[in-house]
Amino acid sequence: MSTLEIRNLHVSVETDSAEGREILRGVDLTIRRGETHAIMGPNGSGKSTLAYSIAGHPKYTITSGTVTLDGVDVLAMSVDERARAGVFLAMQYPVEVPGVSVSNFLRSSVTAVRGEAPKLRTWVKEVRDSMAALEMDPVFAERSVNEGFSGGEKKRHEILQMALLKPKIAILDETDSGLDVDALRIVSGGIESVRAAGQTGILLITHYTRILRYVKPEFVHVMAGGRIVDSGGPELAAVLEDSGYDRYVKTTEPAGTAA
Amino acid sequence: MVTAPIHNDSRDGSSSASGAAGSAVLVPGSSTGSPLGSKPGVSAGTGRPDSRPRLVRSRDPEAHPVPTGREEEWRFTPLRRLRGLLTGPAADATVEVSVDAPAPVTVEHVGSGDKRVGRVLTPADRVAAFAMTRAEDVVVVTVPAEAMPDEPVVVRVHGTGGTVYGHLVVEVGAFASATVVLDHTGTATFAGNVELSVGDSASLTLVSLQDWDAGAVHVGAHAARVGRDARFRSFTVTLGGDLVRLSPTVTYAGPGGDAELYGLFFTDAGQHQEHRLLVDHGPRSCRSRVAYKGALRGEGAHAVWIGDVVIGADAVGTDTYELNRNLVLTDGARADSVPNLEISTGEVVGAGHASATGRFDDEALFYLMARGIPADEARRLVVRGFFAEIVDRIEIDSLRERITAAVEAELGGAG
Ligand SMILES: Nc1ncnc2c1ncn2[C@@H]1O[C@H](COP(=O)(O)OP(=O)(O)OP(=O)(O)O)[C@@H](O)[C@H]1O
Ligand SMILES: [Mg+2]
Numbered sequence: 001m002s003t004l005e006i007r008n009l010h011v012s013v014e015t016d017s018a019e020g021r022e023i024l025r026g027v028d029l030t031i032r033r034g035e036t037h038a039i040m041g042p043n044g045s046g047k048s049t050l051a052y053s054i055a056g057h058p059k060y061t062i063t064s065g066t067v068t069l070d071g072v073d074v075l076a077m078s079v080d081e082r083a084r085a086g087v088f089l090a091m092q093y094p095v096e097v098p099g100v101s102v103s104n105f106l107r108s109s110v111t112a113v114r115g116e117a118p119k120l121r122t123w124v125k126e127v128r129d130s131m132a133a134l135e136m137d138p139v140f141a142e143r144s145v146n147e148g149f150s151g152g153e154k155k156r157h158e159i160l161q162m163a164l165l166k167p168k169i170a171i172l173d174e175t176d177s178g179l180d181v182d183a184l185r186i187v188s189g190g191i192e193s194v195r196a197a198g199q200t201g202i203l204l205i206t207h208y209t210r211i212l213r214y215v216k217p218e219f220v221h222v223m224a225g226g227r228i229v230d231s232g233g234p235e236l237a238a239v240l241e242d243s244g245y246d247r248y249v250k251t252t253e254p255a256g257t258a259a
Numbered sequence: 260m261v262t263a264p265i266h267n268d269s270r271d272g273s274s275s276a277s278g279a280a281g282s283a284v285l286v287p288g289s290s291t292g293s294p295l296g297s298k299p300g301v302s303a304g305t306g307r308p309d310s311r312p313r314l315v316r317s318r319d320p321e322a323h324p325v326p327t328g329r330e331e332e333w334r335f336t337p338l339r340r341l342r343g344l345l346t347g348p349a350a351d352a353t354v355e356v357s358v359d360a361p362a363p364v365t366v367e368h369v370g371s372g373d374k375r376v377g378r379v380l381t382p383a384d385r386v387a388a389f390a391m392t393r394a395e396d397v398v399v400v401t402v403p404a405e406a407m408p409d410e411p412v413v414v415r416v417h418g419t420g421g422t423v424y425g426h427l428v429v430e431v432g433a434f435a436s437a438t439v440v441l442d443h444t445g446t447a448t449f450a451g452n453v454e455l456s457v458g459d460s461a462s463l464t465l466v467s468l469q470d471w472d473a474g475a476v477h478v479g480a481h482a483a484r485v486g487r488d489a490r491f492r493s494f495t496v497t498l499g500g501d502l503v504r505l506s507p508t509v510t511y512a513g514p515g516g517d518a519e520l521y522g523l524f525f526t527d528a529g530q531h532q533e534h535r536l537l538v539d540h541g542p543r544s545c546r547s548r549v550a551y552k553g554a555l556r557g558e559g560a561h562a563v564w565i566g567d568v569v570i571g572a573d574a575v576g577t578d579t580y581e582l583n584r585n586l587v588l589t590d591g592a593r594a595d596s597v598p599n600l601e602i603s604t605g606e607v608v609g610a611g612h613a614s615a616t617g618r619f620d621d622e623a624l625f626y627l628m629a630r631g632i633p634a635d636e637a638r639r640l641v642v643r644g645f646f647a648e649i650v651d652r653i654e655i656d657s658l659r660e661r662i663t664a665a666v667e668a669e670l671g672g673a674g
Contacts, residue, residue, distance in 0.1 A: 005385070055629050057620075083631035095626040099644020108640060112631035144644070145626075161630060 001032040002070055002086065002168040004054075004201060009065035011046075011053045011202045019060060023049045025226040027065070031201040033168055038204045038212060038237065040239045041223035042245040047205045048092055050223070055089040056082050059107050069169065086168030090158035090175050092205075097145035102157070103127070105145045106164060113165050130163045134190050151178035152187075159190040162200075170194065176211035188214030209241040224248040316381040320347055320388040332384065335563040335595055337531055340502045342422070342448040342476050351607040352421020353399065354447055356398060364437065367399040375399055375428050379454040380482035383506070387480035390450035394426035395481060404432030404458065408445040411438035411466075411655060418447025419510040425451035429465070433458040433486070439465050440658065446472040451479045459486040460514065464493070466658060468666065471499035478504045485545070488512030494653055495551075497524040497532050498665050514576075516545040521617065522564075523649045523662065525669045526592065528557025535565040535580075540574040549581035552649050554642055554668070558591035566614075567599040570607060578608035585616040586645050588638070639670055 009027040011019035023046045031037055041047050053060045054067055056079040067074040069085055077085060097105065106127060111117045118126070131138060134156045146154050155175050162170050172191065176184055193214060194200050204217060212220075212234070220237045222230040222245070229248050230236065264285050314332070315323050325345055338345065358366045369375075382388035400412055414427060429439055435458065443449070445540050457463045469477060477500055485491045489512075492656040509518045518538060526532045538547045553562045564583040585594035598612040619641070627637035646666060653659045 057625055076636075077623060079628035080631055080633050080637075083629055089629055091626070091629075095620070097620045097623045097626060097641065097644075099619075099647060100627075100640050101644075104640070104644075105630070108632050108636065109627075109630035112633065112636075165630070 002201065004037065004074075004087070004169045005066070005068045006030070006050075006054070007066045009050070009067065010063045012048055012063050013049065013060045014059055014061065018207070022063070023060075023226050024053065025104040027223075027226070027228055029202055029203075029221065029228060031169055033201045034198045035185050035219065036195055036202040036215065036217040037219040037221060038206060038217040039223050039228075040206055040209070040237070040240055040245075042249055043207070045223045046226040047223055048173055049226075051089055051092075051171045051203075051205060054082075054087060054171060055079065060173065077256045083165075084115075088162055088165055088167035088170040090155075090162060090170065090172040092151075092173040092177070094146045094154040094158055096147045098147050101142055102145055103141040106141075106161065109161065110164055126164065132162055133163070133193070134187050136160065136161055146180075152180065155179060155183070155187055159187050162194055163190060163225045166194070166197070167200055169203070170199045171205065173205045174207060176206055176208065181224065186213065187215065191215050209237050212237050222248055263495055266591060269448050281611075287292045310625065314383050316383055316559070318377055318382055318388055318391050320385050320392065323385040323388055324621055325385065330536075330625060335533060335561075336504055337502065340476065340531065341386075341478065342374075344386050344389070344422075344448060344450050344476065344478055347385065347393070348422050350395065350422055350424055352419065352423050352447065353396070354423045354425060354445070354449065355415070355417040355419065356396060356425075357411040357415045358398060358400065359410075360400060360442070361402050361412070363406050363408040364408055364412055365401045365403075367401070369397045369399055370395070371397055373397060373399065375430065376426060376454070378428075379456050379484045380452055380480055380511075382452075382480060386428070386450045386478045387452055387506070390424045390452045390479070393424040393450075394452075395424070397426045397428065399428045399430070402431040402435045402437040402461075402463075405434045406432065407436045411440050413440045413442065415442045416449075416451070418449060418471070419441070422448040423450075426451060426454075427452070428454045428456075429463070430456045431458050431461045431463045434460050436462040436485075437464075438655070440655070441464065441465065441467045443467075443469050443471055443475075443477065446475040448476045449478070449626065451477065453479065453481040455481070455483040455491070457483065457485050457489040457491050459487060460488045463466035463488040464654075466490075466494045466496065466653065466655070468658075468662075469495075469497040469500060469503050469505070471503070473499065473501060475500040476502045479506070481505060481507040483507070483509045483518070484512060485509060485516035485518050488515035490517045492519045493521065494649070495520070495522040495534060496662055497522070497534070498662075500530065500532070502531045504531075504535070506535045508536070508537040508539065510539045511542050511545045514542045514544040516542070518546070519548045519653060520550075521649050522551035522553075523646055524551070524553040524562060525666055526553060526555040526560040526562040526594075527641055528591070530558045531563075533563035533565075535563075535567075536577065537567040537569070538581075540568070540570045540579065542578045543574055544576035545574065546558075546578040547581075548579070549583075550649065551583045553583075553585045553594065554645065554666070554669075555592035555594055555632055556588040560592035562592075562594045562615075564594070564596045566612065568600050568610070568612070570602045570604060570610060572603040573595060575604050575606040577604075577610065579610050581612040583614045584645075586619060586642065587616060588619045588642075635670070640666055642666060644669055
């Protein structure tokens with residue numbers, strides 16, 4: 001059973017001032033393989049910061065706390081080592097990589113994560129089937145990574161990668177935002193099939209409850225001001241749907257300029 | 260990327276490491292007596308008004324003034340690192356030249372007084388003039404009319420140190436089709452010209468590889484004249500050397516000519532690599548495409564790309580586009596990119612250019628690494644992708660592989 005444990009995580013972001021700005025102020029969270037957690041919270045509460053910090057983005061500095069995967073220190077690993085250890089981040093804003101084709105990228109990534117190059121014949125079929133499940137046109141395989149992709153196409157491409165990499169822990173940062181209803185259904189279907197396989201712990205970061213109608217979390221957390229300020233079951237999402245984040249925002253210090 | 264169609268402004272025409280800029284200079288109705296050299300209207304980018312002295316064109320070295328380094332043509336070049344080539348030191352060495360020529364291509368070794376020397380190239384600077392007059396072993400490669408050799412002509416120039424002057428003439432007869440590979444290796448202080456004459460309806464592909472060892476200095480004028488309805492493609496690949504300064508020029512002998520000039524350079528720490536292109540559209544209905552891509556890495560790496568396109572008053576129906584893109588991989592490297600377009604007729608099919616210099620994208624690196632790809636492999640993927648547009652056009656498999664391997668070797672120690 002794979003477990004990602006986040007303990008008392010404090011994170012600052014590099015700013016022009018020397019000491020930086022503290023964004024996360026002591027986050028505790030445990031995600032086990034097969035579980036689905038949702039983190040909800042207002043803009044600027046630190047959700048993406050948590051996601052990037054776990055993935056190892058150089059802009060974020062861990063000032064205290066620990067992140068472990070099955071007891072192994074994740075924070076000591078380089079970005080690529082974390083991915084190979086089984087941590088996956090679907091980004092809120094996936095990056096364009098001009099000149100590198102999707103097919104070349106996927107193959108390089110899968111080869112690195114699985115530790116060996118996939119057999120050509122099964123690989124071609126695997127990619128084709130996974131793309132078909134996400135209703136992605138096969139021509140995307142020959143395009144440069146994320147270059148000129150629409151918002152929805154980028155999100156599908158992120159979920160495609162998750163499906164191929166089969167991570168132990170997947171953090172999906174606002175994968176639902178910017179999707180129309182059809183795209184949301186398709187992307188949710190992709191997440192559901194990874195979840196149904198039971199091999200992945202999912203941390204779904206979202207601003208809206210909309211996606212939770214398709215992907216049903218067992219645990220819902222509320223983040224505000226750089227902390228998890230409330231946790232509960234799916235019923236908490238329903239409460240948030242009705243009353244929003246107001247009461248959390250008022251009772252916590254905002255993280256800087258949080259809206 | 261900044262693209263500038265002809266009806267554009269004439270703001271800063273140079274771009275360097277951190278920024279990107281392009282410029283188009285539209286000079287309706289300007290008449291240039293000698294389009295080579297004088298550049299009325301190119302003022303915004305270079306700070307040079309119309310009064311710039313005309314370029315001297317002569318094979319006599321002494322007809323060319325000794326540059327001070329302030330001239331437009333020399334301002335980017337570190338003159339002290341030319342090892343005296345501007346003063347024409349006596350040759351004190353030779354380069355090993357070997358030529359593989361498939362039948363019916365012929366190869367001759369002649370003196371610099373041969374009548375085929377200077378037919379296409381009239382030197383525009385002292386170094387080219389010295390190379391033309393001092394080269395002791397002028398190699399003349401002739402592809403007879405209508406010949407279509409299957410294999411490329413390969414000219415290997417291997418330096419073993421010392422100062423050397425060289426001159427290569429390639430004449431391709433009408434309706435012939437050939438590929439010439441010019442492969443520079445070893446080390447030398449080398450002033451070497453290339454003259455290419457592409458006959459009417461003929462086709463020539465030139466691959467000039469500057470794969471020098473670290474200490475080499477190479478200054479060269481590569482002049483091509485493209486015949487009526489002829490086709491010329493060139494690949495200028497500069498990987499090594501301490502200082503490489505090449506001036507590829509294209510002129511057209513008649514309408515319907517087509518020139519594609521591709522370039523790839525990898526400028527490493529301390530290297531100066533300069534490519535100064537001039538495409539001179541004299542006759543009507545000719546086409547030109549220029550695409551040079553460079554990667555720079557390390558302290559003191561300096562790449563210079565100058566792309567001059569001149570469209571004369573009679574060159575109606577001209578179709579031209581030039582592009583330079585530079586990828587700066589580390590701090591301490593500098594790329595200068597100066598496209599210039601000078602147009603004396605309004606009746607063109609197309610005339611544009613783009614110049615962009617960008618940093619290696621750290622967010623792209625993060626993205627690839629977040630998918631498990633190690634940093635050095637991620638850099639290779641991005642740089643290989645960046646150069647693919649140029650490399651993939653080279654039709655000789657072994658060359659393509661060699662260039663790819665060389666680029667990856669350059670990246671090997673990237674940190
Ligand atoms: N590079 C940075 N420089 C300065 N401040 C930053 C930087 N990155 C994040 N922040 C700040 O940290 C806070 C948290 O940002 P984060 O992106 O984690 O929020 P979020 O919860 O994901 O918001 P959203 O719902 O808008 O995606 C915000 O106030 C943001 O402005
Ligand atoms: Mg966010």
